[in-house]
Structures are given as C-alpha cells and as structure tokens.
Amino acid sequence: MTALTAPAPGGRTAGAFAELTRANARELIRDPRNFFFVLVFPLIFMGLFMFMGMLNPGGGPGGPGGFDPVRSGIPAVLLMAFMSLAFFGTATPLISLRQKGTLRMLGTTPLSRTTFILAQAPVRFAIALGQLAALSAVALATGFLEPSAIGRLLVTCALGLAMLFAVGYLVAARMRNPELANGLLALVMPVTLMLSGVFLPMEIFPEGLRSVAGHLPTTYFADALRQDLVGVAGGPIVTAWLVMAGVAVAAAAAAVALFSWTDGEKR
Template structure:
C-alpha cells in the first residue's frame, strides 16, 4: 500500500528539520571535544605547515613546498574530522544517552533526522574551504579559473565523507570506542591518500590499494584544484566520490537505529 505524504505532514517535517538543525548547531559548538577536533585541530596543523614553510621554503620549482603540500592536507583532514568526530561520534553519543530512543517514539523520519545534521556542518566546511582557498590564492597556487571545479570536488567529497560518517554511526553504541577507532583510521586514510607522503614511496602492492581508496580520489582532486598539482582524471574522481556517497548514504539510512537493540 502506498503511503501519501499530506501537506500538513510535509509542514511538520520541515518544522522538525529546522528545529533539529538548530539543536545540532548548538550541540556541535558547545561540546569541547567536537569544537577542538572540528575547528581548532585543523588550524593548528595549518599553522604548523605555515611555520615549516617559513623555515624551509620550496627548493626550486620542483622542490618540496610545505605550504603547497599542507593546504590540501589540512583541508582533507578538516573535512574528515567534521564528518567523523563532528558527526558520527555525536550521533553515537545521543544513542548512548537515550536521546535517539526518545526521538524514535515520535513520528520523526530517519531521513529527516539524518539530513538535519548536514546544514551546520556544511556551513563549517564552507568556512574551512574559504579560509584555505584564500591561503592558496594568496600564495599563487589556486587559479581563479579552477574555483568552480574545486567547489564541485569539495561538494562531492563532503557528501562522501558525511555518508561514511553516518554509516559508522548507524549502529555503534559506544562513543569512546568510536573515537578510538576513528582516531586510528583517520591518520591511515590521510597517509595513504598521498597528502602527507608521496604514494611512490610505498611498496607496489600497498600503493595499488592506496590509490584506489575513496579518500585518495578526493585528495587527488584537492591537489589538482586547490594547489595546481597534476593528477589523475578529475571525472573519475567525481564518479568514485558520488558512487561511494550514494552507497554509504543508502546503507546508513537502511541500518540507522534509534536504540541499541532495535530490530529491523
């Protein structure tokens, strides 16, 4: 039997979406751990790369430039922190506290609840992108003609990372365990994406796997668009990120539970 969505039901969903969006903004800003990992931690790394750049400038046109390498690395790290520590962990904490169980007793739709997490986080990501793009423009790495392509790459990359964050949070019930797992996974993904170390130094088998990680495609797109480093096919990177985002989002909505023991 087909369920019809009435205008009054849509109004209620829009109202719930707006209220949840406000609540998410307050929760993200007030939590000290989230605030640090999402907003402060990336700035510390950017300052570190800027400091390294003043101590060790690029050695000629083909030399290593800490600032050029650091800008896409910090942006990718900022986006991953926002998707994992700023999205997955708070959702798991809400489940542990029983807040999700309470919401599950209301007519609130899972999809509406998950989508309401996005606006404030995309706003923060836009601010991070603006700050690092300004740095790339000031140093001459970012060409104005590449800004449109950069926005597409970042939109797809964020959608992918948020979908993966939601998928992690779909069933996990222990935020401390989730933080520990994510704290191990994120540096590995960053290292194998090639933003901190060139993939050429890895053994051939490891390199082949690293090059096919979804985050590696995002990192490659960021290096191309943000600081003008040649890379692979940008179209392929977009397709991979869009595909992973669609699959992960579908899994997240399908598996999402309001309580620890919810049966589907």
C-alpha cells in the first residue's frame, strides 16, 4: 500500500477515513498479487467447475453421476473468494505496511487504530458484493438460487464477511513478516476450505476429524451458503448466523486491542 499517506494533523476523523479508503482502493487495484488472488483465482476455479459440469451433463443429485460440480462449486468458490479477500487482500498487505514502516508513520498522527482498521472495509466489501453478484447470477441462471432466498443470502454473506475480515485483521494485528504470513495462509486456507465440506464431503473424514471440522466457524458459513445459494439442506441457519456474529465480534475486539503501528510497540 505505497499509496497510503498520513492524514493531515488535526484533520477530522471523517476526512482521514475517506483518504484512507481511497488509498486502499488504489492499492487493491495496483497490486498484481492481490488482484490475482482476490479477483482472478476464484474465477479460474469457477470456470473449472463449470467445465466439469459440461463434461458431465448427466450429473447432479438425480443424475447418473450423483454429483453436480456447478452446484457444489458455486458456494465453494464464493467462500474461497471471500477468504482470499480477507486474508491475501487484507491481512498480508497490512503486515507489509508495518514491515515497511508506513504504519509507524501513520502512528505519529492523530489517526486512531479503529479508524484505520475500519477504513479498510468499504472497498473490500464492494469487491465482495461484486463477487456475490456474479456467483448469484450463475446460481439464478442454473435454477439453484430461488429469488425468495436472496434476502437471507445477503444476511449470511454480511455476517460471514464480517467474521472473515475480523479474523484477517486479527492475523494482521500481530504477525510481522508478510512472506511468512502468505505461506501460513496459503496452507491454512485450503485446509480450512476442505474441512468446511465445500470441496470434499464431510462423510469421507474420520469421525474425530469430522467432529472437529463440524464446529469450525467456516463450516457454519459454508453450510449457510449452500442452503441459501444453491438450495442444499443443512443445519439451522440461525445457529450459523449466531456463530459467525460471535466470532466476528470477538475477533474484531481482539484485533483493535492487539493492533500495533510498529514491531516494537509496547503495551
């Protein structure tokens, strides 16, 4: 985020917020790595699932294949896109800013931690809304998404995004090396996606692992997405919403409390 600059001393919080929001938008557009992982990579996977559906047109729950790659792929790709945006598009750039000393410069201004963290959200929620709109259009065109379920889907995605962004901010609050963070997230994210049941059926896991995976916050998000987006039966949707909201509040509070402008900041 080389485009970030310190807000003018004595400037109002609203002005600093707007300036930081614009800087974040420029950073996401200009950084090729973020652009690829946040916008291009999920589209590649969606294209792969659609290609698999073309190769197996008789698939689906009622077909001879017993598996519909498009129906399974839509919620999987949306969850992956949201996680990429929260982690690769949010956490690692913030860690890089700290390493470069940009956060130390911002820390010398009246800018508060809360304002800085919240300023990351608008452009990222806008990108997420575009991702949701694109995949919802596919789900509507294929007949999986019922128009009556769109309102509930928006609630699910809002809570899921709040949860993922809060966790992303929490990761950024304490990690110091962006390369290490990228490597760790590149390992954790696919494992989490697989354990959430969006790429692999939960039934293939050993009983103990299945029990642990079933209680992951991302599993609740994935289950809610499958219900709302492609009409697959699942657990109580209110339970999923409560879990996501609880994790979002806890992670956000921890991120604000633990966030530091520099590596050596004392608390």
